[in-house]
Amino acid sequence: MQRSDKYEIISELARRRGFFWPSFEIYGGVSGFFTYGPLGTVLKRRIEDKFRAFYTRPHGILEIESSVIMPAKVFEASGHLDHFKEPMVECTKCKRKFRADQLLQEQAGISDMETEKLNIQELMNEIQKRDIHCPECGGNLGSPEYFRTMFSTTIGPYSDALGYGRPEAAQGIFVEFKRLWEYARERLPFGVLTIGHALRNEISPRQGLLRQREFTIMDVEFFFDPQEPACTKIKEMENEKLRLLLAEAKLKGEKEAIEVTVKEALHKGFIRTEWQAYFMVLAKLFLKEIGVPEEKQRFIEKLEWERAHYSTQSFDQEVYLDRWGWEEVSGHAYRTDYDLKQHMKFSGVDMQAFKEGRRFIPHVVEPSFGSDRLVYVAVEHALQAKKDRTLLRIPRDLAPIQAGVYPLVSKDGLPEKAREVFQTLVNKGFTAEYDESGSIGRRYARADEAGTPLGVTIDYDTVKDETVTIRDRDSWKQVRTEIKQLPELLRAYFHYEKNFEDLGRLIKG
Numbered sequence: 001m002q003r004s005d006k007y008e009i010i011s012e013l014a015r016r017r018g019f020f021w022p023s024f025e026i027y028g029g030v031s032g033f034f035t036y037g038p039l040g041t042v043l044k045r046r047i048e049d050k051f052r053a054f055y056t057r058p059h060g061i062l063e064i065e066s067s068v069i070m071p072a073k074v075f076e077a078s079g080h081l082d083h084f085k086e087p088m089v090e091c092t093k094c095k096r097k098f099r100a101d102q103l104l105q106e107q108a109g110i111s112d113m114e115t116e117k118l119n120i121q122e123l124m125n126e127i128q129k130r131d132i133h134c135p136e137c138g139g140n141l142g143s144p145e146y147f148r149t150m151f152s153t154t155i156g157p158y159s160d161a162l163g164y165g166r167p168e169a170a171q172g173i174f175v176e177f178k179r180l181w182e183y184a185r186e187r188l189p190f191g192v193l194t195i196g197h198a199l200r201n202e203i204s205p206r207q208g209l210l211r212q213r214e215f216t217i218m219d220v221e222f223f224f225d226p227q228e229p230a231c232t233k234i235k236e237m238e239n240e241k242l243r244l245l246l247a248e249a250k251l252k253g254e255k256e257a258i259e260v261t262v263k264e265a266l267h268k269g270f271i272r273t274e275w276q277a278y279f280m281v282l283a284k285l286f287l288k289e290i291g292v293p294e295e296k297q298r299f300i301e302k303l304e305w306e307r308a309h310y311s312t313q314s315f316d317q318e319v320y321l322d323r324w325g326w327e328e329v330s331g332h333a334y335r336t337d338y339d340l341k342q343h344m345k346f347s348g349v350d351m352q353a354f355k356e357g358r359r360f361i362p363h364v365v366e367p368s369f370g371s372d373r374l375v376y377v378a379v380e381h382a383l384q385a386k387k388d389r390t391l392l393r394i395p396r397d398l399a400p401i402q403a404g405v406y407p408l409v410s411k412d413g414l415p416e417k418a419r420e421v422f423q424t425l426v427n428k429g430f431t432a433e434y435d436e437s438g439s440i441g442r443r444y445a446r447a448d449e450a451g452t453p454l455g456v457t458i459d460y461d462t463v464k465d466e467t468v469t470i471r472d473r474d475s476w477k478q479v480r481t482e483i484k485q486l487p488e489l490l491r492a493y494f495h496y497e498k499n500f501e502d503l504g505r506l507i508k509g
Helices: 003-017 038-055 072-078 100-108 120-129 170-174 177-183 247-251 262-267 274-289 338-347 371-382 414-427 440-450 460-465 483-494
Strands: 020-022 034-036 062-064 069-071 085-090 097-099 145-148 152-154 162-165 190-199 214-224 241-245 258-261 297-301 313-321 325-336 353-355 358-360 363-370 383-386 389-392 403-407 432-434 454-458 467-472 478-482
Touching (some): 003 020, 003 371, 003 383, 003 389, 034 038, 038 190, 038 214, 038 274, 038 371, 069 072, 072 162, 072 170, 072 338, 085 120, 097 100, 100 120, 170 177, 170 190, 170 214, 214 274, 214 371, 247 297, 262 274, 274 297, 274 313, 274 325, 297 325, 313 371, 325 371, 363 371, 371 389, 403 414, 403 440, 414 432, 414 454, 440 454, 454 483, 460 467
Parallel strands (some): 062 190
Antiparallel strands (some): 020 034, 069 162, 085 145, 152 162, 190 214, 214 363, 241 258, 297 313, 313 325, 325 363, 353 358, 467 478
């Protein structure tokens, strides 16, 4: 598999096998919007459920669902109206519009760290100095201007009732803090999760699922007492290692991450809060669970001018991807008391906590993940070739189809028996697929490409002794087991209680 071909292979496979594809194709498409097909929808949901298993259940984190459209006042208070904008430049010839900073990065090789510091006039100077032209037609570029990357609308029939599509899900948690604080029995620390759509009116999205105008975000806001910032679980994680590229090192031009333990990172002040370090470790372990090895992950600290307006320290968790290099999959921000303080100021509602005679505004650390980016990351890291076949080695608990059921041939009562086995698995709660089209080899190949971990084949021996063959997607090994044991064995397998070799008697061949 050619390195440069990987993105194209994924895009073609995703369309053909029903994972995802650009939306509105019959009308020529609109960049930044994607549709999930039957397999992609399940994969995305399984990733989000695994996220819940990592973040909510073990920590008692609450989950809410909030509105995608919010009144302008919310974003005036949060600061998004002032800060959520990007530099845009227009081609004077073809009228296409692009992000000015990205053109400098792509055509002049200037780093994003450098372009982040440039104001509008400085961007213009650099574009002229470096003779940057339109990447589509080669035309001259006009003067850059700021473009607000938030979708606006009116709420109801009143034109002055301005609303915006949320560019992040966090504000839905902050504006409801008072009720959530009461629900949590006014005890700190506590966390709140929201998973839902967000909208960003990107100027020129060109990275597939990695940069969309409508996407799913998973935000956790974890509230704690700033005078008692100790993480109760940090001892469990202090020997875990994190690969960090610190802001100070970036300023020196260093590009290699250092590997340190959590204990060392906190002792040396690399990470300012224990809860921040704890959630960064969880993020590393979570990515490993969806198939990304540690050496393909790092946390890069944002410089002061790169950070969001609400943050005093931020790390981006990045994953190395074949075409794009290092790309962000999650952000980890120490938001202090900024958001609650702002909403308290603009709404007049008291957002303070009360504890042992003290009134204070809780501080917040935020792990925030892009669900769609994780889908792409999982697929890319699962994509492998074996004997000229394409395999998707998606972790077994994430696989959209858990088992394929196949009659060896389409005669002699084997299809009827296979459908009986298929229905048994479906009734027991497994996601299974029945397939009798083409040779058994072709069916196995289709299943491997779709990431289906197990293939259950009904053959002539099945009719005699009620046993079936189970085939492993990754090793292509096969075992023989009894039909009546299938549901129990498969349930243990998908819960990682059994390995493939434990599913039956190994068939040598």
